[in-house]
Amino acid sequence: MSAKRKTAAREIFALGAEAVVEGALLAGCSFYGGYPITPSSEIMEGMAERLPRTEDGVFIQMEDEIASLGACIGASLAGRKVMTATSGPGFSLMQELIGYACMIEAPLVLVNVMRGGPSTGLPTSPAQGDVQQARWGTHGDHSIIVLSATDVQDCLHMTVKAFNFAEKYRTPVILLLDEVTAHTREKITVPLAQDLEILYRLQPSMPPEWYKPFEETVRGVPPMPPLGSGYRFHVTGLTHDDHGYPTQKPDEVVAAISRQFRKIDQFFFDIQITDEFLTGDAEVGVVAYGSVARSAHLAVEQARERGIKAGLIDLKTLFPFPRAAVEGLLRRCRTVIVPEMNMGQISREVKRVNPGTSTVWTINRVDGHIITPKQILESIRKG
């Protein structure tokens, strides 16, 4: 059976959460530290089942979400590809360690299956209220990659992408799903690892005595050897010099922080992923992400049937915000509609990049139900 599996991609009927598990394993994830929370627990349960059966796989249930992310950071330093999954309240608890991971440049993937909030909110209902928190949740200024997924197949592919970005840019990557995406079952194709692009963190190529863990490099991303490999170094959440030692010297502080921004900022073209649908001649545009993008997709189809030139940008990367693509849409359309299951979070970004050529409308829903195609269609017809 297992030999058979290796020869071909297989089709499964799976939850979005299960697709995340498949994606993580394909990407080479070998460590999961987590704490159960609705509606993300299926990811944890899947990893609990699968990881101990893989070569070297470690699964551990920690005492809370803080500990979960802490364990992931430790394992990441030890050279593992790591993942944890959580939802709103747990995500809030993790914020300090997200900042720590940014500061020590530890690659990791954090999946947040968004539910209604704030606080305990609507535990079993979808929402998209953690978008700005994913970008700005931790204290201090930092850069971070936040991705999103639309359907179940996308959950698999975006998880692989998240791992690739984490490793390539030595950074935490947050994958934001919503309850609908995580709990939808669909037929998906699980590809073979050999058919995917799988990236690994850069390893040092100099003798250990010359290695500096936070050295400036061409890409801005320093190589990262696993602990115990002969490259002994120090990591700290304090602002540090290129040796990793704490520093307060203004020039060293500025160099460290600006490199951490630059390593992501200069690769916008690689990181910013969008999926455009009928935007070429669109007069009314829609910008959506997650499960709402699926509603928007149907609404755009229905609008086209009625002769309205509607188009959709489905954001797969939320941050760094895909400015170029959205600005293009804003320049072409008289109205751009931003439906989201919050009181307006990505719409802030859309408005921020609006060159003044378009009117930005929002559709906001926070009652624990997905925005329907009908709601979006109504808005498109008015636009």
Add this chain to the structure above:
Amino acid sequence: MKPDIQIDRFEICLSGLGGQGVITLGKVMGKALALGHGFNVAQTQSYGPEARGGASRTDLVISTRPISYPKTDKIDLLVALSQEACNKYYPLMKPQAVLLVNTTLVKQIPTNQYLGLPFTEMSIDRLGLPQAMNTIVLGAVTFLLPFARRSLIRKSLEESLPAKIVDVNVKALNMGYREASKAFGQPPAIWAAMTVADNGNGDTEKAAPKKPTAKKAPKAP
């Protein structure tokens, strides 16, 4: 396998009480239609307070095209296993959609255009196993859906259940299918356009209906 007919967004809503096995029913059906029949299927469910004692619901969207919106937008087939579910989801149906009710529990049916079987009664009286009610429903729905094949549904059922309860559930599936064919005669005419073209290798039990049948529900047996 590749499906041999085209469907564009066929929407099923399976609803009932928490504990009736509605979500398992949706999973088994979704898996069969997706992996066995080769359709694109999106199955979603409602969780939360309404799953405890209140209405429980799972949606299936079936299509040969990629599915955008994963929830039901306009329901083609509503299966209501409880009165509350029937009341709650009836308004979401398309004008010409089909309503299948569990006549044991749904006594006030909002329309006389419906199909009904006493599923709860059947599972208790004839199988002695109330838990198999959802599989009887699966049999009936398999009969009703022109694009569903009994053999593939059975396979999915067998794969999804623990070995020791497979036999009784296959029996329940067959009973549901048989009773539905006895009671309803033909799959609803409204779906005739989607009816499967027999490819000659098995599954010949369901031929394309030659003419539309009355949609008036027969009396429950």
Add this chain to the structure above:
Amino acid sequence: MTNPKKGQTRITIYPDWCKACGLCVAFCPAKVLEIDVAAGCARAVREQECVNCGFCELHCPDFAIVVTPRGKTRNGGTQPPQENGN
């Protein structure tokens, strides 16, 4: 009373590292060390009294005291190191 252990050692104190906490001075059983207030560090004023008990080395929180057998430098050579005002 002459202790045969006495006077067998050489004591090096690194003034840059010593913070003059006074631990070595207070607990030295032979009263070998004293704080040089002007220099802000400990000094071995009675090196010949040292019985090589090892207290100062084990307890120096700043790793600033090195006790080596007399006749050897801390690098194993024969030249005595630069002494601290002794």
Add this chain to the structure above:
Amino acid sequence: MAEVTQLIHEYLRHDKKFPHVLCPGCGHGILLGSLIRSVHALGIPKDDVALVAGIGCSGRVAVYVDFNTVHAVHGRALTVATGIKMAKPDMHVIVVQGDGDALSIGGNHFIHAARRNIGLTVLVLNNFIYGMTGGQCSSATPLGCWSTTTPYGQMEKSFDFVEMTRAAGANFVSRGTVFHVKTLDKLVRQALVHPGFSLVEVLTPCHTQFGRKNKFKSPVDMYQWLKKAAMPLEAYEKLDPDKRAGRIPIGVFVDNHEPALETRYAAMRAKLAKG
């Protein structure tokens, strides 16, 4: 006693600025020396040691020594160490925490790491106070003591690290002081090789923040107090309970040999691999 300090120097980072940041008379440096001697005595290569520290004065210890060193965030050192140990079970993962880090902000992680019995060597540097942040009370500040946040005296009872760790299920629980260095060396060596969660509570004076507010005239006074107060566990147990007040037992309190978490995990994986 030749070559005690030279040995330590060999393990220090030569590109770090010395003297270290700790106050004159701070016991943290003594513990670091003890740790280095123990690692050396056991012949553990530097590459095989991961030293994880929390926040506070204890957190600053890690940067000076040439191991794989991680300075984590406040209270979470044990979680990071847990990740490292599970990912690399063959590494010696040592955690250095202060009393506030370990049992105030990090209390939950501490009891769960002990409960899991994961193979970490945990050195809790208990100085009864938050030193680095200016002398606020911690969960280890003794009843009646003064700090900047207990200006009228501490009203709360302090944690007993030993009893807490014993109750949580750790394999090895011990207490030492930085005055009794030879005992401390022995305890650290034992903790390093003991399977499962191993604790050494290290009593270490903080004159700057604790001593001055609590009638200790100098760092030396605090060491004098430790010298008098601490006594071997065996002797303490023989002591008339009436005479125990003010005395602190040191030594090994718990010495169990339950399999460590990483050992149990490896066994589970081996079983799964067989099918």
